[in-house]
Amino acid sequence: MEFLIASAIGVMTAAGIYLVLRLRTFPVILGISLLTYAVNVFLFTSGRVIPGAPPVLRDNVTTYTDPLPQALVLTAIVISFGMTAVVVMMGLGAFLGSDDDHVDDQPDTPQDKPEGSA
Amino acid sequence: MSLFFIVALPFFGALLPGLMNPAGRSACAGVTFTVTLAAFVGLLTNLPAILAGEVVTAGIDWMPALGLNFTLMLDGLGFFFALLILGIGLLVIAYARQYLSRDDNMGEFFTYLLLFQGAMVGIVLSDNILLLLIFWELTSLSSFLLIGYWKHLPAGRQGARMALAVTGMGGLAMIGGMLILGQIVGSYDLSVILQNRELIQADPLYLPALILILTGCFAKSAQFPFHFWLPHAMAAPTPVSAYLHSATMVKAGIFLMARMWPVLSGTTEWFIIVTTAGLVTMVLGAVIALFKHDLKALLAFSTVSHLGLITMLLGTGTAFGAMAAVFHILNHATFKAALFMSAGIIDHEAHTRDIRRLGGLRSLMPVTFVIVSLAALSMAGIPLLNGFLSKEMMLEEANHTVLFNSPWLVPVLATVGALFSAAYSFRLISHVFFGPVRDDYPAKPHDPPAGMWLPPALLIIPVILIGVAPFLAEPFVKLVTAAVLGDAAEMPSAHLKLWHGLVPALYMSIIAVVGGVTMLALFKPALRIWDALPRPEAKTIFDALVGATVKLSQALILPLHNGAFTRYAAIGTVTIVVAGYYAWSTGTVGAPMHAMQTADPVLISGWGMLVAATIGMVFLHRNRFLSLILMGIVGLMVSIGFVFLSAPDLAMTQFTVEVVTIILMLLALNFLPNRTPVESTVLRRMRDVAVAVAGGLASFGLAYYYILRDPVSTSISEFHLANSYKGGGGTNVVNVILVDFRGFDTFGEIIVLSIAALLIYALTEALLSGPVRSRLLNREPDQPQAGGVHPMMMVVLTRVMMPVVMMVGFYIFLSGHNEPGGGFIAGLIVSIGVVMQYMASGFSWASARLRYPYHGVIGAGVLAAGFTGIGAWFVDKPFLTSDFTYVRIPPFEKFELATAALFDVGVFLSVVGAVMLSLESFSRLARRSESIESEYPMDIDPSRQDQPPQATQGGV
Structure with missing residues (x-):
C-alpha cells in the first residue's frame, strides 16, 4: 500500500512538472494543480498511513491517525483553491489583454507585432 | 534644550x-x-x-x-x-x-x-x-x-x-570599518571607543578598519580618488x-x-594614507579649478582642494595640525558658502555662470563685487582676511612634515597648491568683475534684492573679523581642538595671530601669492597647454565602470534569470533534485520501521484510475476540456484516498474544492483557446520529460522512504489527541486543531483566502474598465450554444435542492466540532449550492436576489473570527483563547456551546464570500452584449402570462 501511495505521488509530481514546463498558461495551471495534489498527499502521509482510524475521539478506541497533518493539509487545500483562482485570473487577464496565452515573453517578431504596439 | x-x-x-x-x-x-x-x-x-x-x-x-x-x-x-x-x-x-x-x-x-x-x-x-x-x-x-x-x-x-x-x-565601507572597530573595543559607544587608543592600534584588524573608515570619509569628503563626484x-x-x-x-x-582622530591617528599607516590623499587632492583640485570656466565648477574644485588641505592637516597627526585643520574648517565654511551664494547671484542676474561670457560686472553689481572680492581674497590667503591665517598655519605645518623620507616634498607641494589656489581666486575676481563692460550678457546684470545678498554679506563679517583680530576666535578654536585631541595629544601652545615673524611659512605664502598673480598673467598660454594635455575624464571612467558592472551582473544572472518562467521552473526542479540527491547520498539511510501493509484490489484499482488519469492528462493535455475532466478524476481519486486513509475532513474538503475548482476552470476555459498548439521541438519535450521523470522519481523516493519510517523527533500530535476533548471541548481533533489549538494560523489563512478573492475581483474590475471590455462584450462564442440557456429541469432541481444543501451545510457546520465537518467544508458546500443557482437561473436573476455583497460577507467573516479572538482579552487571556460549556435546554439533549463555534462562523462566512466572489468575478466576464439575459429563472414557464424572453429585448 505504501508503494502505491508513494508511486501515486511520484506520478502526479512528474506529470505536474511536465505540464508546468509547457509554454501555454492553461497546461501550466493544470500542472500546478497536479503538483498541489502531490504535495498535499505527501504532507498528509507524513502522519503515517493507517486505514480505518480517523482522528475523531470515540470511547474505547485508542488508535487514531495523526490529526495534525490533516489540519494543515485541510487549510492547504482551501488556500490552493484561492491561489489557483488568482493564477487563472492572471492568465486569463493576460490572454484577454494581449490575445496571447504564452507563459514566457515572446521575442518580438516584426510580422506579428508591428512597431509601436504594446 | x-x-x-x-x-x-x-x-x-x-x-x-x-x-x-x-x-x-x-x-x-x-x-x-x-x-x-x-x-x-x-x-x-x-x-x-x-x-x-x-x-x-x-x-x-x-x-x-x-x-x-x-x-x-x-x-x-x-x-x-x-x-x-x-x-x-x-x-x-x-x-x-x-x-x-x-x-x-x-x-x-x-x-x-x-x-x-x-x-x-x-x-x-x-x-x-x-x-x-x-x-x-x-x-x-x-x-x-x-x-x-x-x-x-x-x-x-x-x-x-x-x-x-x-x-x-x-558608506558601505564605513559600516564595515565601524563594525570592526566596535568588535575590537567591545562597545559601539563613541565615548568608550575614544578611550581605547592603544587597544585599537595594537589590534591586527586596525589596518582594515582604518582603510574602510577612511574610504567612507574620503568618498564623502571628495578626496582623491573619489573627488570626481x-x-x-x-x-x-x-x-x-x-x-x-x-x-x-x-x-x-x-x-x-x-x-576618530584620537584613536586612529598617529600611526604610520594613518599618516601615509591621509596625508598623501590630502596632498594629492589639494594640488589636483587647485590645478583643475584654475582652468574651469563654470563658476560653480571652479568653486567645486576649489572646495575639493581645500578639503584636501584639511585632510592633509589631520593626516600629519600633530596637535598643531589638528588645530590648523579646525581653524581652516571654520574659515573655509564662511568664505566658501559666501562664494557659492555669490555665484548663484551672478547666475541668477546674468543668466550665465560661464566666466568667458562674464567680465566688467564691477560697476554693474557693486555689492556682489565687494562680497566676492573679500571672500575670494580670503580664499587666496591675503592678510587681514581669515583664509590667510589658516593657510599660514598649514604652510607652517607642511614645513615640518616629512613624507616618504623627503623633507621638501610636502612643503613644495603645499606651496604649489597654495599658488594655484591664489591663482584661481584672482582669476575669479578679475575675469568676472574687471575688464570692460560687455553688451552681450544673456540678461542685464544688476545687484539682487537685499534678501539675496544679505546672507553672503553676513558671512563676510567673520571673514574680516577673524582676519583682523584672530585672538577673538582663539578660545573657540582651542576649545574645539581640545575636543578633537581628546587625551591623545597635548594642546598646542601656539596662538592664532597675524604676525609670526619672518618664518618660512611667510616666504612660502609670498611665493604663492606672487606665483598666483604670475599664473593669472600667463593664463592664456597656460590654458592652451592645459587644453592640449590629455586628461582622464572622471565621468567617462565612472560611466564605463558602472556599465561594466552592469554587464558583468547581466552575464551572471541572465542565463539563469531571463524572464522565462519555463526556464526558472526547469532550473528550479533540477536544482532541488540535485540538492536532494546530494543530501540523500551523503546522509545515512536507516532501516524501515514499519512493514508494508497489504493492498486490497479496490485500492489497487483506485490507484490505477488515478495513475491512468494523470498520465492521460500528460498525453491529452492539448485538448484542454478533456484534460480538465481527467483532472477531476484525479481529484476525486485523491478524495477517495483520503476517505480510505482515515481523513474524512480532508476528503470532504478535497471533494468540494474539486467542484468549485472545476467550475472555475470551465469559466476560464470559456475564454481561452480550446486546444494547446504543438510548439516545442521534440528535443525540448524530451528534455522536459527527463526533468519531469527525475522530479517524479525523487518525490517517489522521498515519499516511499518517509512513509515507512517515523520522524526523528516525536510529533506534537499526542498532545492534540489528549487535549482535544479536555481542553477544546470537541472530539473531532482536526477541527479542534483548526479552530482552537492553531486558530491563529486559521485566522491568517482565511485572511489570505479573502485577499485572493478580492484580488480576483480587482483584476476583473481592471479588465472590465479597460479596452478588453468591448472585446468581451462583442465576443463570438467559439462553441455551438445550447438552445435553452436556462433549462427548466435544472432550474427546478437546483431550487428544490437549495434548502437541502443549506441544511446539509448547517448540519456539517454544527457537527464539525465533534464529527467530520466544520466551517471550511460547510462554507464550500453552501457555495456550491449558491453557484448552482447562478448556473441554472442565470447571472442577472441570481445577483438580483443577492442581499449582501460578497465583499461584505468576507469582511463579516474576518471580523467575526477576529472579534471572537479579541473576546479572550476581556477575560485576560491571550488572543483566540477558547472556552466552552455544556447546556441543556429541555426537551433537547445536553449540548455544547463553544466560542470556537463563533470563530468557525467567521471561517464559514469568509470561505463562502471568497469562493463566491471569485466565481462571480469570472462569470461577470462572460456576459456579452447580444446575449439576452432573462430576469426570469426559466426560459419557459407555463404559469407566466407574458411573452417568453426570446421576444423581449431587455434584462441585461
Whole structure:
C-alpha cells in the first residue's frame, strides 16, 4: 500500500512538472494543480498511513491517525483553491489583454507585432 | 534644550514645508527658517556647558542587545559642526527663498533640506557609531534628493546618481570599518571607543578598519580618488551647493576623521594614507579649478582642494595640525558658502555662470563685487582676511612634515597648491568683475534684492573679523581642538595671530601669492597647454565602470534569470533534485520501521484510475476540456484516498474544492483557446520529460522512504489527541486543531483566502474598465450554444435542492466540532449550492436576489473570527483563547456551546464570500452584449402570462 501511495505521488509530481514546463498558461495551471495534489498527499502521509482510524475521539478506541497533518493539509487545500483562482485570473487577464496565452515573453517578431504596439 | 530636540526638530519640521506649500513661498520658507532657528537657539542654550568644558549627553537604550543605543553627545567638536550646520542653514534658507523661482516646488525643496539638516546634526551629535552610520546614510539619501532636485535636468539626475553611488559605496565601507572597530573595543559607544587608543592600534584588524573608515570619509569628503563626484553634484540648485558642498555634507568625512582622530591617528599607516590623499587632492583640485570656466565648477574644485588641505592637516597627526585643520574648517565654511551664494547671484542676474561670457560686472553689481572680492581674497590667503591665517598655519605645518623620507616634498607641494589656489581666486575676481563692460550678457546684470545678498554679506563679517583680530576666535578654536585631541595629544601652545615673524611659512605664502598673480598673467598660454594635455575624464571612467558592472551582473544572472518562467521552473526542479540527491547520498539511510501493509484490489484499482488519469492528462493535455475532466478524476481519486486513509475532513474538503475548482476552470476555459498548439521541438519535450521523470522519481523516493519510517523527533500530535476533548471541548481533533489549538494560523489563512478573492475581483474590475471590455462584450462564442440557456429541469432541481444543501451545510457546520465537518467544508458546500443557482437561473436573476455583497460577507467573516479572538482579552487571556460549556435546554439533549463555534462562523462566512466572489468575478466576464439575459429563472414557464424572453429585448 505504501508503494502505491508513494508511486501515486511520484506520478502526479512528474506529470505536474511536465505540464508546468509547457509554454501555454492553461497546461501550466493544470500542472500546478497536479503538483498541489502531490504535495498535499505527501504532507498528509507524513502522519503515517493507517486505514480505518480517523482522528475523531470515540470511547474505547485508542488508535487514531495523526490529526495534525490533516489540519494543515485541510487549510492547504482551501488556500490552493484561492491561489489557483488568482493564477487563472492572471492568465486569463493576460490572454484577454494581449490575445496571447504564452507563459514566457515572446521575442518580438516584426510580422506579428508591428512597431509601436504594446 | 535637550539634544533629542535639536536632532528631532529638523526631522519633524520636515513635515511642515510640504503642508505650508499652498500658503505661499514665504510661508514655506518662514516655517523652515523658524524650525532651524529653534534648533539653533536650542543648540546655543548648551553653549555655557560647552564653554565650561563639559560634555552634554542624552540617551535612551534602543536595542541594547545589539549595542545600538540612541545616545547623543555634545562636545566642542560636535558643537562647532552643529553651529556651522544650523547657522549656515539659516542663511541658506533665507537665500533659497529668493533664489528659487516660481516654477520650483518650494515645499519639496525645504522638506529635503530639513531632512538633510537633521541627518547632519544627527551625525555630529551621535555618541553611538551605529546611530552615526544611520544618520550617515540618511545624509547620502537626502543629498541625493537635493542634488537631483531639478528633476528635469539630465545633468542633475546623473550628478545625483553619481553622488549617491560614490558616497553610498563609501558608506558601505564605513559600516564595515565601524563594525570592526566596535568588535575590537567591545562597545559601539563613541565615548568608550575614544578611550581605547592603544587597544585599537595594537589590534591586527586596525589596518582594515582604518582603510574602510577612511574610504567612507574620503568618498564623502571628495578626496582623491573619489573627488570626481563633487563637481558633477554642482548641477544642484545653488543653495544646495552652498549648503552641502561648502559647509556641511562634504565636511562630514572631515568631521569623522577629526572625531576618530584620537584613536586612529598617529600611526604610520594613518599618516601615509591621509596625508598623501590630502596632498594629492589639494594640488589636483587647485590645478583643475584654475582652468574651469563654470563658476560653480571652479568653486567645486576649489572646495575639493581645500578639503584636501584639511585632510592633509589631520593626516600629519600633530596637535598643531589638528588645530590648523579646525581653524581652516571654520574659515573655509564662511568664505566658501559666501562664494557659492555669490555665484548663484551672478547666475541668477546674468543668466550665465560661464566666466568667458562674464567680465566688467564691477560697476554693474557693486555689492556682489565687494562680497566676492573679500571672500575670494580670503580664499587666496591675503592678510587681514581669515583664509590667510589658516593657510599660514598649514604652510607652517607642511614645513615640518616629512613624507616618504623627503623633507621638501610636502612643503613644495603645499606651496604649489597654495599658488594655484591664489591663482584661481584672482582669476575669479578679475575675469568676472574687471575688464570692460560687455553688451552681450544673456540678461542685464544688476545687484539682487537685499534678501539675496544679505546672507553672503553676513558671512563676510567673520571673514574680516577673524582676519583682523584672530585672538577673538582663539578660545573657540582651542576649545574645539581640545575636543578633537581628546587625551591623545597635548594642546598646542601656539596662538592664532597675524604676525609670526619672518618664518618660512611667510616666504612660502609670498611665493604663492606672487606665483598666483604670475599664473593669472600667463593664463592664456597656460590654458592652451592645459587644453592640449590629455586628461582622464572622471565621468567617462565612472560611466564605463558602472556599465561594466552592469554587464558583468547581466552575464551572471541572465542565463539563469531571463524572464522565462519555463526556464526558472526547469532550473528550479533540477536544482532541488540535485540538492536532494546530494543530501540523500551523503546522509545515512536507516532501516524501515514499519512493514508494508497489504493492498486490497479496490485500492489497487483506485490507484490505477488515478495513475491512468494523470498520465492521460500528460498525453491529452492539448485538448484542454478533456484534460480538465481527467483532472477531476484525479481529484476525486485523491478524495477517495483520503476517505480510505482515515481523513474524512480532508476528503470532504478535497471533494468540494474539486467542484468549485472545476467550475472555475470551465469559466476560464470559456475564454481561452480550446486546444494547446504543438510548439516545442521534440528535443525540448524530451528534455522536459527527463526533468519531469527525475522530479517524479525523487518525490517517489522521498515519499516511499518517509512513509515507512517515523520522524526523528516525536510529533506534537499526542498532545492534540489528549487535549482535544479536555481542553477544546470537541472530539473531532482536526477541527479542534483548526479552530482552537492553531486558530491563529486559521485566522491568517482565511485572511489570505479573502485577499485572493478580492484580488480576483480587482483584476476583473481592471479588465472590465479597460479596452478588453468591448472585446468581451462583442465576443463570438467559439462553441455551438445550447438552445435553452436556462433549462427548466435544472432550474427546478437546483431550487428544490437549495434548502437541502443549506441544511446539509448547517448540519456539517454544527457537527464539525465533534464529527467530520466544520466551517471550511460547510462554507464550500453552501457555495456550491449558491453557484448552482447562478448556473441554472442565470447571472442577472441570481445577483438580483443577492442581499449582501460578497465583499461584505468576507469582511463579516474576518471580523467575526477576529472579534471572537479579541473576546479572550476581556477575560485576560491571550488572543483566540477558547472556552466552552455544556447546556441543556429541555426537551433537547445536553449540548455544547463553544466560542470556537463563533470563530468557525467567521471561517464559514469568509470561505463562502471568497469562493463566491471569485466565481462571480469570472462569470461577470462572460456576459456579452447580444446575449439576452432573462430576469426570469426559466426560459419557459407555463404559469407566466407574458411573452417568453426570446421576444423581449431587455434584462441585461
